[in-house]
Amino acid sequence: MxxxxxxxxxxxxxxxxxxxxxxxxxxxxxxxxxxxxxxxxxxxxxxxxxxxxxxxxxxxxxxxxxxxxxxxxxxxxxxxxxxxxxxxxxxxxxxxxxxxxxxxxxxxxxIPQNASLRHVEAESLSGSVGSANGSGWNLTSNGEITTQVTLDADGDYVLSARVYGQQAGPDPARASLLVDGLEVGTFDVPEDANNPAIITQSTTMTAGNHTVGVAFLNDYYMPPDDRNLVVDWIELEGPLGQVGVNPTxxxxxxxxxxxxxxxxxxxxxxxxxxxxxxxxxxxxxxxxxxxxxxxxxxxxxxxxxxxxxxxxxxxxxxxxxxxxxxxxxxxxxxxxxxxxxASRLSYFLWSSMPDEILLEAAASGELDTNEGVAKQVQRMLAHDRASALVDNFAGQWLLIRALDNHVPDYATFAGYDDTLKESLRTEMRMFFAEYLKGELPMNEMLTAGFTFLNDRLATHYGIPFEGGAELEKVSLEGNDERFGLLTMGSLLTVTSLPTRTSPVKRGVWVLENLLCDGPPAPPPGVEALLEAEMTATSLRERLAQHRADPACASCHNLMDPIGLGLEHYDGIGAFRTQEAGGATIDSSSELDGMGAFQGARDMAELLQDDPRFSTCLLEKLFIYALGRDADKEDEAQLELMNERLAEADYRLPAAIEILATSIPFRMRRGAQEEETKP
Known part of the structure; x- marks a missing residue:
């Protein structure tokens, strides 16, 4: 080193x-x-x-x-x-x-080290007690016999010794194997000279100098009875598992x-x-x-x-x-x-370094043209590494990762367990991955007529299902309770509080992530204040009381209707018709500037028809791809990209290709120096 x-x-x-x-x-x-x-x-x-x-x-x-x-x-x-x-x-x-x-x-x-065997005859050593007896070393009282070894590599080793006891007293001889003075294994040795035992212990050791050996632990002497331990030889083999080459x-x-x-x-x-x-x-x-x-x-x-x-x-x-x-x-x-x-492309699509093909495309000039970039994007999306878009883009945009840190209250939601959590996570991952195939327009995510279910998730959703533990693509045609992104249990769970739903959190998420038009951050403690001060029975009525405050109305008039439209889904995404307190749920409301709706499906259709939705999808990809916000300087380019995306029928691979060949993705600028005030 x-x-x-x-x-x-x-x-x-x-x-x-x-x-x-x-x-x-x-x-x-x-x-x-x-x-x-x-x-x-x-x-x-x-x-x-x-x-x-x-x-x-x-x-x-x-x-x-x-x-x-x-x-x-x-x-x-x-x-x-x-x-x-x-x-x-x-x-x-x-x-x-x-x-x-x-x-x-x-x-x-x-440098891999082939396993080697170090064998030492005990009579060639000198123990702390006893003497050589011709074929080994006789430990005549509690003591040890050791030898020095030098190892070339870290690794797993096997320490062995052949021993037998000169038996006396009520117990058999007892021995331990030692590495650097520490016992790594302890053994009863009832065997005698006619049938010696081989005691063996695996241990992990580092490169360098070490001491290995055998200790006698339970001397017994009551003339004429005398218990001793005889060591014939000591062996150390290793390192194990390193035979061959180091491919890296x-x-x-x-x-x-x-x-x-x-x-x-x-x-x-x-x-x-x-x-x-x-x-x-x-x-x-x-x-x-x-x-x-x-x-x-x-x-x-x-x-x-x-x-x-x-x-x-x-x-x-x-x-x-x-x-x-x-x-x-x-x-x-x-x-x-x-x-x-090339690095922008690889860290956008793979969250990792360019491969040899992409670096060669950079060296050859292929990436100097939009056609060359598009060719590489198509290749990269077909690669297994493109799952990084599911893990890291969708994982954050659709809050899939947030499931790890969200813990519903067990007393309230006793049916929530790790099996359900993993099923919810996988459903959302597979749903997004379906759009990466390019066969579906991503602006129809909110009303999609399919999802992915297994037996556990189907039971949770109340949907008949004949499959097993593996998730399968299932049609939702004719199902008024489940459709598209907004009724998926993972999203509904992480936008809830531990003990109940949160129309405010759900509304804020939709505004920020589907319309890119989020409200300003609320003052600290507002959610707790809502719980403490509202006196109405139903959550809808409590929210109405909250909106009566002019200071709160401007934001809550935008957030609350969206959250109320999802109130039929409880804090872990199960469908219900009543609140926990017994109040009948009314999921009708009105979206500002978009019209009235009678439930989650009506609301999803209104949101999906809002032109901000398709624009927001592209903007989220832009932020993730470039690792920065879209500045006012980018607005004209985003408009052009959105027009091209509409022509491509809002297919997700097309959105990625349009972004990768765009001016903001292929260009950059320095930071203009601010003028120093006199």
């Missing part, structure tokens, strides 16, 4: 900053002229969030480790955890990145790294993959300098390479997704490089 001060050198090199000169792959394509009068919103350098870091190290190193599990949770902004402006870096995170890079580099470059090392180290020319190729290739664009000669020279520094300090070339790989993983070019401006203060939009575009 590289010495600590060399590790400091690696950190220093890695965080030296982003150079403006990062290779030909980061030049604007010559044939991409900046259109006149085009404006795009301002972007911020984007740190990989926890999910993106986890996926990236998995795809880059095929690692079994998950260092991101120890990272602080990312902050949420605009409904998502990938918003660049709030993905800051704290001193603690830098320390955690350093630990992660160390562990990942060690695992990736580990084979991928990184593809030639003899003792040769400087090979080493340069290895460092160039790895840094290029990790940084998602070509590494420059100067950058590779800096990494080679770390290898040479390790060699100068007496370490071997593998330890030097490990240090360089660690520096790559600590680099701001790995931890961030740098997009550099020739003039960071210029508000003039410019086309991002092909490699920057």
């Amino acid at each position: 590289a010495r600590p001060f060399l590790a400091i050198c690696a950190v220093t090199l890695a965080w030296a900053g982003c150079s403006g000169d990062i290779g030909d792959g980061n030049k604007k394509p010559d044939d991409q002229e900046v259109p006149g009068l085009v404006t795009v919103g301002e972007g911020t350098m984007h740190r990989l969030n926890v999910t993106e870091y986890r996926n990236t190290v998995s795809d880059l190193l095929h690692s079994s480790l998950d260092p991101a599990a120890n990272f602080p949770a990312d902050d949420i902004g605009l409904g998502f955890d990938n918003i660049a402006s709030i993905l800051t870096v704290s001193p603690l995170q830098v320390e955690l990145y350093e630990r992660a890079a160390t562990d990942l580099a060690e695992e990736a470059l580990a 090392r084979e991928e990184i180290v593809f030639c003899d790294i003792v040769d400087p020319v090979c080493r340069e190729d290895v460092l160039t290739t790895f840094a290029t993959r990790a940084w998602r664009r070509p590494a420059t000669a100067d950058e590779v020279a800096g990494l080679e300098g770390l290898v040479q520094l390790a060699l100068d300090q007496g370490d071997d070339v593998n330890e030097g390479l490990e240090l360089a790989v660690k520096a790559v993983l600590l680099s701001s070019h790995f931890i961030f997704r740098p997009e550099l401006d020739d003039d960071p203060t210029s508000p003039l939009p410019h086309t991002i490089t092909a490699y920057e575009l």
Whole structure:
């Protein structure tokens, strides 16, 4: 392992900053002229969030480790955890990145050790008590016999010894196997010299020097009776399970790294993959300098390479997704490089790094054209990694992730358990994934005539079902209680309070996430105040009392009707006709500017016909894809994208392709300097 001060050198090199000169792959394509009068919103350098870091190290190193599990949770902004402006870096995170890079580099470059057997005859050793008896060592009283071993690798080992007892007294001889003075296994040894026993214990050990042996635990001496323990031999076998090659090392180290020319190729290739664009000669020279520094300090070339790989993983070019401006203060939009575009695509669709095909498309110029980008989008959506859109876009937009942190009150909702929760989660995931296929217009999500059910969920919904535990696509035609997004139990559950429904939370979610027209944040404690001060019997009447306050009416006149339209669904999404207190539920109301409705289906149709709905779907994708809000500079482009989406019949893959080929996705600008006031 590289010495600590060399590790400091690696950190220093890695965080030296982003150079403006990062290779030909980061030049604007010559044939991409900046259109006149085009404006795009301002972007911020984007740190990989926890999910993106986890996926990236998995795809880059095929690692079994998950260092991101120890990272602080990312902050949420605009409904998502990938918003660049709030993905800051704290001193603690830098320390955690350093630990992660160390562990990942060690695992990736580990040289597998074939299991070896270390066998020692006990009579060749010297125990703490007793003496050699010709065929072993006789421990004549409580004591131990040990030997020193040096292990080349961490891993699982098997410690064994052949022993027998010279029996006396009421109990058999008792022995323990020792590693570094600690008992790792204890055994009764009733066997004698005619039938010795082999005692065995598996144990995990680290590389380095260790002491292993056998201890005699229960001496007995009452002449002429004398209990002793005889040790014939001691064996240590391992490490186990490491026979063969380390595939990640084979991928990184593809030639003899003792040769400087090979080493340069290895460092160039790895840094290029990790940084998602070509590494420059100067950058590779800096990494080679770390290898040479390790060699100068007496370490071997593998330890030097490990240090360089660690520096790559600590680099701001790995931890961030740098997009550099020739003039960071210029508000003039410019086309991002092909490699920057490849990263935008991969982290949008896969929440991970570009694959080799996408990087080759960047290198060949394919991504310089909208046709080339569209081709890659279609390929990437067909890849298994596109499930990241379900996990991370839909998972946050449709609150699927929020199920993990929502705990309904058991006394109120005794039927809610982990099986139901997972069924609710999977239903919503499969529902969104159905639209990713491109066969359905996504602006019909609110009245969709299908869902996905298993036996548990069908019982919860009161829908006849003949299947089992696996969720299956089921038609909802003719069902007036279940239809589309708004009647799915997962969404209804997480927009409720632990003990009851919350028309306010449900209304706010619809306004913010389906119409992109959310109300301002309420004063603290308003929900509790509603509970404490309202005297009416039904929730509808209590909300009406609340709206009577002019200070509350403007917002609640928008939120409450939507929430009341969903009141037939309780706090875990089950259909009902009465509130818990016995009041009959009335789910009719009127949406501001849209008209009256008689229940959830009528309301869903009104919302679906609102032009804000289709626009909002595109805006949510825009925010997630670019990791920033849509600025006023983006409004004209969003209007154009929405027109194109209407022509494509609102298919989700078309929306993604339209966004990926849009000017805001392919361009960026610097931050205009504010004038200093005199």
